[in-house]
Amino acid sequence: MVDETSRPGDEVAPGTGQSGENLCPRCSGTGKVGGEPCPDCDGSGKVTTLVGDA
Numbered sequence: 434m435v436d437e438t439s440r441p442g443d444e445v446a447p448g449t450g451q452s453g454e455n456l457c458p459r460c461s462g463t464g465k466v467g468g469e470p471c472p473d474c475d476g477s478g479k480v481t482t483l484v485g486d487a
Contacts (some may be wrong), residue, residue, distance in 0.1 A: 440479075440480055441472060441475065442473030442474050442480040442481050443480065444480070444482045444483055445483055446481070447481045451482075451485030452482060453481070453482065454479045455479065455480055455481070455482060456479065457471055457478055458473075459471055459474070461474070462479070463478055464476040464477055464478040
């Protein structure tokens with residue numbers, strides 16, 4: 434199941450064509466930065482990025 438909620442670090446909105454979930458580059462998928470929830474992925478460790486060319 435894909436979470437359809439946008440996160441601050443998303444390149445594109447979830448569900449956009451040629452996009453997919455990827456590890457957050459800021460926290461490397463851990464969901465934490467400095468012991469706090471990562472601000473780019475809201476602590477999920479995932480962001481939506483483009484994976485294909487249009």
